[in-house]
Amino acid sequence: MIVAEQKPLAEIKGIVAPYQRLLVLGCGTCTKTCFAGGEDEVATLASALRLAFKKDGKTIKVQELTVERQCEDEFIKQAAPLVGGIDAVLSLACGAGVQMVASRFRKIPVLPGLNTTFIGVLEKQGLFIEKCLGCGNCVLDDFAGVCPTTRCSKKLFNGPCGGSKNGKCEVNPETECAWQLIIDRAKEFGQLDKLKAYSPPRDWRTSHAGGPRKLVREDHIV
Amino acid sequence: MSSGINRSSGSMLQQLLSRGEFAVTAEAGPPRGANAEVVSRKGAILKGYVDAVNVTDNQTAIVRMCSLAACTHLLQLGIEPVLQMVTRDRNRIALQSDIMGAFSLGIRNMLCLSGDHQSFGSQPDALNVFDIDSTNLVNAVKNMRDEGKDMSGFALDVAPQMFIGAAENPFADPFEYRVIRLAKKIAAGADFIQTQCVYDMPRFREWIRLAREQGLTEQVHILAGVTPMKSARMAKYMATKVPGMTVPDSLIKRLEGAGKEKGAEEGIKVCLETIQEMRELKGVHGVHIMAIEWEDHVPEIVKGAGLYPRPRAA
Amino acid sequence: MTLPHTKRFRPRITVFHCLNASAEPALESSADYEVKAVNMPCSSIIREVFLLRAFEAGADAVALLVCPEGQCHNVNGNIRAARRVARMKRMIDEIGLDGRRLNIYNIPPGNKLAIQHAIRQTVHDATALGPNPAA
Numbered sequence: 001m002i003v004a005e006q007k008p009l010a011e012i013k014g015i016v017a018p019y020q021r022l023l024v025l026g027c028g029t030c031t032k033t034c035f036a037g038g039e040d041e042v043a044t045l046a047s048a049l050r051l052a053f054k055k056d057g058k059t060i061k062v063q064e065l066t067v068e069r070q071c072e073d074e075f076i077k078q079a080a081p082l083v084g085g086i087d088a089v090l091s092l093a094c095g096a097g098v099q100m101v102a103s104r105f106r107k108i109p110v111l112p113g114l115n116t117t118f119i120g121v122l123e124k125q126g127l128f129i130e131k132c133l134g135c136g137n138c139v140l141d142d143f144a145g146v147c148p149t150t151r152c153s154k155k156l157f158n159g160p161c162g163g164s165k166n167g168k169c170e171v172n173p174e175t176e177c178a179w180q181l182i183i184d185r186a187k188e189f190g191q192l193d194k195l196k197a198y199s200p201p202r203d204w205r206t207s208h209a210g211g212p213r214k215l216v217r218e219d220h221i222v
Numbered sequence: 223m224s225s226g227i228n229r230s231s232g233s234m235l236q237q238l239l240s241r242g243e244f245a246v247t248a249e250a251g252p253p254r255g256a257n258a259e260v261v262s263r264k265g266a267i268l269k270g271y272v273d274a275v276n277v278t279d280n281q282t283a284i285v286r287m288c289s290l291a292a293c294t295h296l297l298q299l300g301i302e303p304v305l306q307m308v309t310r311d312r313n314r315i316a317l318q319s320d321i322m323g324a325f326s327l328g329i330r331n332m333l334c335l336s337g338d339h340q341s342f343g344s345q346p347d348a349l350n351v352f353d354i355d356s357t358n359l360v361n362a363v364k365n366m367r368d369e370g371k372d373m374s375g376f377a378l379d380v381a382p383q384m385f386i387g388a389a390e391n392p393f394a395d396p397f398e399y400r401v402i403r404l405a406k407k408i409a410a411g412a413d414f415i416q417t418q419c420v421y422d423m424p425r426f427r428e429w430i431r432l433a434r435e436q437g438l439t440e441q442v443h444i445l446a447g448v449t450p451m452k453s454a455r456m457a458k459y460m461a462t463k464v465p466g467m468t469v470p471d472s473l474i475k476r477l478e479g480a481g482k483e484k485g486a487e488e489g490i491k492v493c494l495e496t497i498q499e500m501r502e503l504k505g506v507h508g509v510h511i512m513a514i515e516w517e518d519h520v521p522e523i524v525k526g527a528g529l530y531p532r533p534r535a536a
Numbered sequence: 537m538t539l540p541h542t543k544r545f546r547p548r549i550t551v552f553h554c555l556n557a558s559a560e561p562a563l564e565s566s567a568d569y570e571v572k573a574v575n576m577p578c579s580s581i582i583r584e585v586f587l588l589r590a591f592e593a594g595a596d597a598v599a600l601l602v603c604p605e606g607q608c609h610n611v612n613g614n615i616r617a618a619r620r621v622a623r624m625k626r627m628i629d630e631i632g633l634d635g636r637r638l639n640i641y642n643i644p645p646g647n648k649l650a651i652q653h654a655i656r657q658t659v660h661d662a663t664a665l666g667p668n669p670a671a
Contacts, residue, residue, distance in 0.1 A: 153339055154339065154352045154355070158355050158356075158403075158406060160395075160396075160399070160403075162390070162394045162418060163339070163391075163394065164396070164466075167396075170339060170342075170466065183399050195399075196406065198357065198406060198410055199357075200358065201354040201362070204353065
């Protein structure tokens with residue numbers, strides 16, 4: 001899922017300060033799953049904002065709504081009836097969702113309540129880890145199912161580097177060395193030999209380096 | 223030496239190694255500023271005592287004068303430089319460009335590295351590059367030299383004839399994979415290898431043995447890294463704070479035992495013992511002395527190791 | 537005539553309690569304080585927003601009464617509740633209301649003395665911290 005974290009309350013307060021009537025808009029998909037922007041989080045944040053401004057002697061009106069997801073118009077339009085009576089939307093979706101809402105409700109500011117970070121997994125209870133950075137050319141079959149682009153701090157395709165120690169990355173002793181993982185896993189199913197092959201320089205055109213990307217499905221356009 | 227096509231690069235280091243001489247190289251770090259004097263001073267100390275001088279490339283991701291410029295200052299003193307180049311800060315466009323520039327200025331040796339992560343340095347807020355890795359860089363330089371083509375396949379008007387080096391760390395994990403990695407770098411085009419500095423001799427011997435068994439020591443010139451310890455405190459610092467470093471407790475104890483006054487003297491003794499062992503170790507073709515900010519002790523080390531005067535080029 | 541600053545402050549406290557910890561009707565208002573009691577089948581039912589809404593409704597202090605560690609009918613309910621309380625204490629600090637207004641108490645089931653102590657402590661906290669600035 002896409003993982004995001006709520007901005008600190010002080011920062012959000014600063015972002016919404018110019019506005020009297022807010023809609024806190026939650027997302028029921030990725031940001032709900034990482035406990036940053038689902039229904040519960042919308043309720044808590046709305047209440048916290050009311051209290052915080054009341055304490056300053058300012059009354060703000062905060063409405064709450066959570067839609068299935070904010071990356072599709074189909075669901076965003078459920079918020080349309082509320083837009084006439086508000087000054088700004090505080091979106092608790094990922095950056096993509098915030099922008100989608102902003103492009104639909106053009107007459108009012110749409111503000112981000114989260115910092116979107118990575119594409120990742122819930123590794124175990126309470127722990128989300130980055131696994132994919134969307135390079136556009138997946139070669140996980142060459143690396144025993146461990147991505148060297150995302151999980152190696154230096155994006156090495158002919159790793160490891162000289163800083164791998166006890167299976168950990170030199171950058172952070174809590175980060176696993178991706179190359180240790182690749183080698184261990186390849187050994188497990190007898191494909192260590194595959195790693196002897198030289199990996200040539202990558203073509204980064206499929207990644208974000210080539211510019212913002214899009215996907216067109218002609219067969220879906222009626 | 224590595225690929226069968228043996229074009230002389232005009233590198234004195236290459237000439238000596240090809241003749242079977244035990245080579246000595248050293249390291250000089252550029253200043254954190256634009257003062258060419260610092261480089262010249264270090265060069266003057268090392269001149270005549272080593273066969274070539276490596277100039278580091280923003281080592282530990284701390285911003286310093288660029289290696290290319292510092293190498294050029296050394297050339298002007300009649301010293302042969304080894305241009306170190308990391309892939310952390312430059313993409314393939316900039317790397318190839320700098321290699322051509324380096325050759326045009328008279329630089330004939332380079333060491334290809336990935337580089338320490340920027341989180342260790344003076345600009346942890348910077349975006350890193352890592353467009354290609356060190357093995358890709360080795361291969362790119364080899365193709366530039368032997369095919370006369372850049373990475374896009376374009377035929378270069380003058381191909382840079384570099385003597386190509388790569389780094390290996392026999393002390394990083396996973397141990398058994400290190401020799402596979404060495405083989406990869408040789409296949410990619412490495413002519414010489416400089417290793418991380420050695421304090422754990424048994425582990426280093428084991429690594430060389432494995433490399434020898436695979437015939438790799440016949441295909442590439444390995445120069446073992448050595449760094450004299452200045453004190454027990456330095457030993458402890460390197461044991462814990464420097465990425466990719468292994469320092470045995472026995473060495474720390476030995477330096478502590480020598481007392482504060484004699485720490486440096488003991489450190490140099492250890493260094494000389496290590497160099498002697500390297501001279502006797504089959505498969506090791508030289509030493510790379512990394513006396514960081516202690517360059518003025520290199521002459522005494524080279525002399526003490528019986529490696530002075532240095533052989534002349536043909 | 538009583539001047540505003542000498543008018544006696546009668547703290548309003550909200551007590552969330554797990555029915556297993558205290559089914560007692562011991563949570564009653566008095567002349568000195570007002571108690572609003574909210575019962576739940578298990579303290580793990582508590583949602584963070586309930587704690588904040590109690591303050592929005594005018595509470596000067598809020599207490600959560602839960603079963604002692606290891607004695608939750610629903611295994612970890614009391615531990616989850618404790619984590620949420622800890623998080624909301626920090627949030628209430630960030631809001632600027634002082635996180636000490638919110639506390640959690642472990643009550644051996646049906647122990648009247650423990651309940652009374654929890655109430656007394658909560659009223660004391662409310663008095664010491666003063667009226668809720670966002671009420």
